[in-house]
Amino acid sequence: MFKGLKRWFSKPKKTSGYVYYVKFVFEGEIFYKLGFTTKNSLSERFSYSGSDDFKSIKKTIFFTYRPNAWYIEQDLLDYFEKHLAFGKYSNDSTKPLAGNGQSELFKTDVLGLDEELYKVPDHLREDYRKRRQDAVDNTILMFFLITITWGFWAVVLIVMWLVDLMSTPQTPPIILMKPQHPHHIQEIINTLVDDSKYPEN
Known part of the structure; x- marks a missing residue:
């Protein structure tokens, strides 16, 4: 009142x-x-x-x-x-x-309402995409080299490495929530x- x-x-x-x-x-x-x-x-x-x-x-x-x-x-x-x-x-x-x-x-x-606050800048988005792609490329290369060099034991090492990789996810760009x-x-x-x-x- x-x-x-x-x-x-x-x-x-x-x-x-x-x-x-x-x-x-x-x-x-x-x-x-x-x-x-x-x-x-x-x-x-x-x-x-x-x-x-x-x-x-x-x-x-x-x-x-x-x-x-x-x-x-x-x-x-x-x-x-x-x-x-x-x-x-x-x-x-x-x-x-x-x-x-x-x-x-x-x-x-x-x-x-200030939309620019809630957008991920293009350079951060591209950096995140590149880091993810690099991780995939490195995994393929590592698999190929270790398999050729160590044969069977390579499979064990690769599985252990992949478990470790998956337990440490790539950090995405921080997005401010409205x-x-x-x-x-x-x-x-x-x-x-x-x-x-x-x-x-």
Whole structure:
């Protein structure tokens, strides 16, 4: 009840507008911001009062109009509150977006929408494939050479070696898993992405 009253008194005059999710880079450190604005663009939103914070935008993940945008933003912020980078009421002049939405920053991709985080880079994928192929090639070569040299005993040695090889699997590239959300939260996120007026990159 207290939270509902607090939300009522903090409600802006205009609750329609845009819900957005943006990736920022401040001095090499990545942040994600979930927010609400009545401005028609993020450059306008983050150049307010002469601010140049818009220059730190790395990627707009979604920017979506909703007649109840402020309420949607509040629902999402309430759900993800424990993941906030600096706390719900943070306004520290030594940290990013001081007085400009700092309390809505996250250090991780809480919505699970920054696709590049969840892809295995091509060079790692190729390295893993090559290591697996090298292991197969070396096994065939070893089998051939030992069989020619040692005959019957080669079979025993090869079996022992294969058992050891199979007990030490090749380590695949690490893939970061997307966060999982309750159905109603995921539905909100999905519709915001689908209706966004901005492309993901």
